[in-house]
Amino acid sequence: MDTAQDTIQQTETKSEPSKQVGGFKGTGSQVLLNGLIEEGVSTIFGYPGGAIMPIYDALYDYADKLEHILVRHEQGGIHAAQGFARTSGKVGVCFATSGPGATNLVTGLADAQIDSTPLVCITGQVYAHLLGTDAFQETDVINITTPVTKWNYQVTDANEIQEVLAKAFYIAKSGRPGPVLIDITKNAQLQIEEFPEYVKCNHIRSYRPKPKVRVEYIEQAAALINAAKKPFVLFGQGVVLGTAEEEFKTFIEKTGIPAAWTIMGESAIPTSHPLNVGMLGMHGNYGPNVLTNECDVLIAIGMRFDDRVTGRLDKYAKQAKVIHLDIDPAEIDKNVKADVGVWGDCKETLPLLTNLVDAKKHEEWLAKFRDYNQQEIDQVITPELYPESDEMTMGEVLRNINEICGGDAIIVTDVGQHQMVACRYAKFNNSRSNITSGGLGTMGFGLPAAIGAKYGAPDKTVIAIIGDGGFQMTPQELGTIMQFGVAVKILILNNRFLGMVRQWQQLFHDKRYSFVNITSPDFVALAKAYYIEADKVDERANLRKALETMINHEGSYLLEVMVGRENNVFPMVPQGMSVSEIRLK
Amino acid sequence: MSTENTIQHTIDKADLEGKQEYTITVYAENRIGLLNRIAIIFSKRKINIESLNTSPSEIDGIHRFNIVIHESYEVLRKLARQIEKQIEVLKVYFNTNEEIIWQELALYKVSTDEIAEKVTVERLLRQYGASAVVIRKDYTVFAVTGHREETDALVKALEPYELIEFVRSARVAIIKDSAGFHEKLKEFEAFEPGEELVENEFLDKGEKIFTM
Numbered sequence: 187m188d189t190a191q192d193t194i195q196q197t198e199t200k201s202e203p204s205k206q207v208g209g210f211k212g213t214g215s216q217v218l219l220n221g222l223i224e225e226g227v228s229t230i231f232g233y234p235g236g237a238i239m240p241i242y243d244a245l246y247d248y249a250d251k252l253e254h255i256l257v258r259h260e261q262g263g264i265h266a267a268q269g270f271a272r273t274s275g276k277v278g279v280c281f282a283t284s285g286p287g288a289t290n291l292v293t294g295l296a297d298a299q300i301d302s303t304p305l306v307c308i309t310g311q312v313y314a315h316l317l318g319t320d321a322f323q324e325t326d327v328i329n330i331t332t333p334v335t336k337w338n339y340q341v342t343d344a345n346e347i348q349e350v351l352a353k354a355f356y357i358a359k360s361g362r363p364g365p366v367l368i369d370i371t372k373n374a375q376l377q378i379e380e381f382p383e384y385v386k387c388n389h390i391r392s393y394r395p396k397p398k399v400r401v402e403y404i405e406q407a408a409a410l411i412n413a414a415k416k417p418f419v420l421f422g423q424g425v426v427l428g429t430a431e432e433e434f435k436t437f438i439e440k441t442g443i444p445a446a447w448t449i450m451g452e453s454a455i456p457t458s459h460p461l462n463v464g465m466l467g468m469h470g471n472y473g474p475n476v477l478t479n480e481c482d483v484l485i486a487i488g489m490r491f492d493d494r495v496t497g498r499l500d501k502y503a504k505q506a507k508v509i510h511l512d513i514d515p516a517e518i519d520k521n522v523k524a525d526v527g528v529w530g531d532c533k534e535t536l537p538l539l540t541n542l543v544d545a546k547k548h549e550e551w552l553a554k555f556r557d558y559n560q561q562e563i564d565q566v567i568t569p570e571l572y573p574e575s576d577e578m579t580m581g582e583v584l585r586n587i588n589e590i591c592g593g594d595a596i597i598v599t600d601v602g603q604h605q606m607v608a609c610r611y612a613k614f615n616n617s618r619s620n621i622t623s624g625g626l627g628t629m630g631f632g633l634p635a636a637i638g639a640k641y642g643a644p645d646k647t648v649i650a651i652i653g654d655g656g657f658q659m660t661p662q663e664l665g666t667i668m669q670f671g672v673a674v675k676i677l678i679l680n681n682r683f684l685g686m687v688r689q690w691q692q693l694f695h696d697k698r699y700s701f702v703n704i705t706s707p708d709f710v711a712l713a714k715a716y717y718i719e720a721d722k723v724d725e726r727a728n729l730r731k732a733l734e735t736m737i738n739h740e741g742s743y744l745l746e747v748m749v750g751r752e753n754n755v756f757p758m759v760p761q762g763m764s765v766s767e768i769r770l771k
Numbered sequence: 772m773s774t775e776n777t778i779q780h781t782i783d784k785a786d787l788e789g790k791q792e793y794t795i796t797v798y799a800e801n802r803i804g805l806l807n808r809i810a811i812i813f814s815k816r817k818i819n820i821e822s823l824n825t826s827p828s829e830i831d832g833i834h835r836f837n838i839v840i841h842e843s844y845e846v847l848r849k850l851a852r853q854i855e856k857q858i859e860v861l862k863v864y865f866n867t868n869e870e871i872i873w874q875e876l877a878l879y880k881v882s883t884d885e886i887a888e889k890v891t892v893e894r895l896l897r898q899y900g901a902s903a904v905v906i907r908k909d910y911t912v913f914a915v916t917g918h919r920e921e922t923d924a925l926v927k928a929l930e931p932y933e934l935i936e937f938v939r940s941a942r943v944a945i946i947k948d949s950a951g952f953h954e955k956l957k958e959f960e961a962f963e964p965g966e967e968l969v970e971n972e973f974l975d976k977g978e979k980i981f982t983m
Contacts, residue, residue, distance in 0.1 A: 328804055333811050337858045338804075357858055391959045392800050392861045516852035 209382045214344030215244035215375045218308070221351040223251050224384040227279050229270060229641050231255045231263040235283025236323055238310025240375035242281075255641070255670055258662035260287050262634035264294025265660070268303050269638030272621045273596055273646070275429070277304045277358050278638065284311045285323030288330070288369070293628055295334040295365045300625030301450060302427060304363035306354045314342040314371040327369045336364030344377035352387035361395025362514040363427055396513055399530040399538060406526045407509045408542035410483050416551045417443045418474075418481035420466060420495075423450035423624075424488015424512060424532055431455065431617045433536040434487065440540055442547040444555050446474035448489045450624040453614035457593060463555045467495040468759045469606040472566075472768060473558030475759060478503050479766040480554075485509045488532050491521040492625065501764035511535050565770045566756050571611065577750035578726055580604055580679050584611035586733050587649065587677075595647040595737075596621060598639050600632030600656030603685035606755045608651045618643070630659030636674045637666055647675065647737060654680040654706045664716040667742045675736050676718075676744040678709055681751050689754045713744035720744040790843050792821070793865050794873060794944045795851065797836035798828060798952055800859040809836065809860075812853045818842060822875075824941035829951050833861070839942050861959055866946055873944035877922035878904070879913045880936035881929055886911060889932055899925045910935060
């Protein structure tokens with residue numbers, strides 16, 4: 187397309203879109219926004235810029251249908267979209283401009299890719315005729331984002347927009363969900379065409395999101411489970427993504443099998459469920475880790491045996507027969523060899539399996555979990571939740587939140603010690619309540635993700651628990667909270683260290699505290715600069731009241747709690763060790 | 772797809788441990804950027820691609836990649852699944868050299884004087900199955916089609932006689948035990964997946980494995 191034509195089209199953009207019978211005449215930008223509405227989108231997190239201006243110009247007229255949240259940085263935008271997707275179960279949408287706008291999305295894309303979060307990201311791109319000329323704000327976004335997207339596509343002609351958008355939503359949310367990026371050149375955004383009616387996508391010939399379940403595998407799995415004396419269930423986010431929480435509960439209740447979670451699967455069943463035996467992995471609970479190497483049948487459901495869960499692989503559950511249920515066939519046999527792999531959507535496979543398994547109770551086996559739990563309570567949990575020293579612990583802050591909210595709040599975390607403490611001790615009654623950056627461990631995730639989480643679940647109390655380090659990675663999103671009055675509760679657990687790295691330096695690097703000593707601004711003053719109510723607590727006597735004030739406050743609120751400087755998160759499976767070599771101190 | 776069409780993996784126990792040469796055949800949509808998506812699956816794991824060829828397939832609009840790598844069976848299987856996971860990839864096969872018919876084309880440019888003086892062209896042509904593509908006063912270009920050992924052998928033979936230029940193409944391979952992709956494509960185009968598409972080795976461990 188030549189420049190003269192672009193100019194003509196730019197002036198034509200001003201004309202009102204006219205509705206055709208069935209179809210629509212207008213710009214590529216308008217047809218994109220119409221498509222978003224057709225896909226049920228109501229909230230967009232974004233940031234404008236040169237190459238996406240035609241879309242923003244069109245958005246001006248869609249204010250009644252599409253709510254646009256102006257973030258303060260594109261990374262904040264994509265993390266907010268992630269938070270939105272995680273609490274709402276819908277596809278998160280974000281907009282960014284070309285060049286730096288698009289590259290700022292990369293961390294969020296990588297995070298969403300590894301944590302299977304459905305996103306559709308729209309980036310503007312320079313005019314098609316400028317591609318490859320190193321034009322202003324041109325970057326090769328498609329190639330930069332290829333390893334961190336489930337699918338991506340560059341649109342250079344407006345006539346592609348509808349089909350590509352429909353495919354994007356279908357790909358993002360079906361099968362194993364993931365992020366999709368559509369890069370749209372400016373000329374395509376401006377191009378005026380007569381567009382047909384929007385048609386949603388439900389089939390791509392080269393893409394099979396889920397297979398027809400083969401009953402043979404279910405039968406084999408059931409036979410193993412029925413013969414098991416010490417079966418053990420591990421569950422991950424797959425249960426949540428497959429909206430199979432009920433099916434999962436029915437399965438474990440019928441079989442009486444103890445179930446432990448990865449941090450991504452945490453809130454799939456209530457914390458208080460009698461068969462919920464706790465957290466897996468490096469900072470998980472004592473029993474689930476030790477007994478992984480004692481069970482006779484290991485049933486992994488919607489989880490991917492991350493190295494933080496398995497520890498040393500050649501000493502992981504070697505004695506057990508492994509059954510692995512997953513929607514992504516590339517996960518089966520990837521890290522842990524499955525004796526029976528059940529490829530399919532657990533929403534379908536779990537009921538089939540439940541039908542074939544015997545109703546049982548594994549009292550003796552469950553008692554073992556309780557024994558280990560008691561040891562952990564005595565040696566780790568009680569001192570963490572009810573500390574005797576004057577210094578406050580992160581655990582006691584969590585205990586107070588549990589007591590105030592009763593497990594109904596959505597807890598969004600950042601990454602580090604506070605994240606592990608929050609996952610270990612927070613109580614959850616409802617699914618989609620634990621929002622955390624699991625696979626990628628993205629510091630700076632917490633604050634923007636909490637914004638999105640609140641939009642995804644507006645009736646819930648959303649508490650963002652963040653360390654003093656992570657908060658300083660994306661504090662600019664306080665501006666978004668201010669401008670849009672997002673009622674999130676921000677809880678900074680300040681230990682004046684990059685605590686998790688410091689813990690490793692203490693344990694494995696002879697206490698050589700190399701660059702973990704981080705100083706902080708006056709967080710209360712910072713919040714107040716953004717007109718956000720704030721308070722700081724440095725002694726236990728004021729903690730409960732301050733937390734109650736924060737949670738009961740109408741709008742957004744920031745509370746900084748000073749906790750012990752050199753507290754460690756235990757138990758811990760040191761890197762490279764077996765899960766059964768977990769340390770209590 | 773019936774079992775006659777499935778490609779049998781004849782790998783013995785020793786192969787399971789060690790690395791060997793595998794040829795991966797990928798059926799995919801012809802889409803810009805897909806080559807990069809596939810290539811980074813290898814580079815992410817620091818695996819070198821020995822040879823890569825993209826070409827049309829027996830079906831109009833469907834592309835066929837041949838990728839040769841030297842790896843263990845376990846790694847191959849994981850790679851194949853990662854490739855097949857890409858949205859625009861229809862199907863991935865991987866085969867040992869015994870299971871395929873394969874060819875590479877090599878071209879050799881040598882000085883006509885040298886070759887006329889020092890070797891018998893006729894002998895070269897006969898011994899290496901070479902053909903003379905161009906014969907000029909200053910140089911001659913030979914072509915050999917065959918396996919790596921064959922094309923390599925001629926490089927060695929020509930080394931003493933001033934090999935001016937040498938180039939070898941990527942491998943192209945036909946799977947011996949394949950009935951092509953026509954029937955399979957129909958299943959892919961159907962809305963409900965057929966049995967073939969849900970086949971996987973989790974149940975049929977052993978002889979019928981050729982892909983996920």
